[in-house]
Amino acid sequence: MPDLDLVPLSDKLFLVTAPNQGRFPFSYSFLIKGEKTALIDTGCGLDLCRALRDEFAIDAVYNSHAHPDHIAGNFIFKGIDLMVPDVLSEQTGTLDILAARLIKGNLEVADFWKGFVKKFTGIQDYEVTGVFSDGDLLDFGGITLQAIHCPGHLADHFCFWEPENKILLSFDIDMTSFGPFYGNPEADINDFRHSMDKLIALEPEVVASSHKPPVTENAVQALIEFKSLLDRNEKAVLNALDSPKSFEEILAEKPLYKKYFPGGELLYAFFEGNMIASHLDELQSQGRVAHSNGKYQKI
Template identity: 30%
Template structure:
């Protein structure tokens, strides 16, 4: 489904817009550019027929780059900090932390299941660049936290923010791998809010044009609420495994398979590292407790 936003910007949605898919944005300027390629095979075929020139990935994740190689002879652009994880499947999976947490076989299965291989990136982007695409100019804004090289793209003339995985969903920010950074994520959410966009096109929600400021605040606060729950749970020392079993991220409605367990533990780990840095939690052996 291709939905016009104005004469030059179009929202591209497959039937499913949660992982392993996302919302893409088609720019019809002097160049035909697709922001994120996490669409279905059917939608990719339709886009290929239009003749794309460039695919820009907001970040390296599979649900935003899955069709990079299926859209014809296009150039791929990405921020320089995330480009290595697109170019190298080994770098891609290292950023998830499977090996660091003794789950290397799970990482190999993840790559195999999704068919993730080495893929080219032709141009590396930097913060502050202006991408003149003809009738549309997009400012590259580096917004790390979700990944090291995550970027949003701002059409300042029309007040439209292409927000990638600062996605304003009720689920909240996703930071369940070791390359995430919570302090950076919070700062990046605030950076987006301060732009005061008139309209946001979210990577997993589509068009957001109501209560935008409040949505950014609620999105940020979902991080802080989880943090308070972790602190409240540390009335006695607990391990990462015990904290992960609280299921603060995916909740009890999801099957607690090995991957969900892994993501839950990673999310807890990210919070614990931030809390240790703040002096609110200490680690002793494999246990964590409040100071």
């Protein structure tokens, strides 16, 4: 059984480190040790989830959102309360249901996605026992977290706020240099911006995300800079329009991803295509890009 490496964020809140420095197919989990013990997200690896189950009397598991690298170990905690966001909660629990939701409208990619995430995360079906909602105060005895709905990354993406120590658990507002991910059909750039503004207004002193070490200095500025990467991506799409191009020609340049994970080209092109399409829709609504005769061009 692997050793658990718990990084204290406060005397009752701990980051559970994960293999691969928390990068996909893993994510950091968070352990709450109040009068009640809870685990937030189960993407730290199946062996570590088993170690957490065996070492701590966990009362409940919470999911920040439904991406597989955050929920892969849910099945290990069978018999323990599993709380998920109330948004689209009925579209969780099985890989088939998740595939229909997250890879909406493309059966070829959905089938590939199911095999891909099973191979890399080990996810199995699980049973949801309850939901939480925007604004809910989750009292664990000695520590309370507020659930904050922060869509954009996914429709059901939540963050958790610990006001006493001004700690923000931002999950897949992940503070990585790649920047915001909005590659699923339900993702939304404007929602992402509004969510970022909501979090910046909290003025957190610590931002602990799912795929990077916690930000403990200049946390607000770090959030502002992360939000600005949406503008960087917009600029990259505009720069690809140095001449009129079709959507397929823009995507072929990989303006956002630059390169794809070997063997995952079908999936990553799907994600990048959704992100590019979102920017093109927004740019057209602003009158900055026009589309005619199958080509996009800057105005």
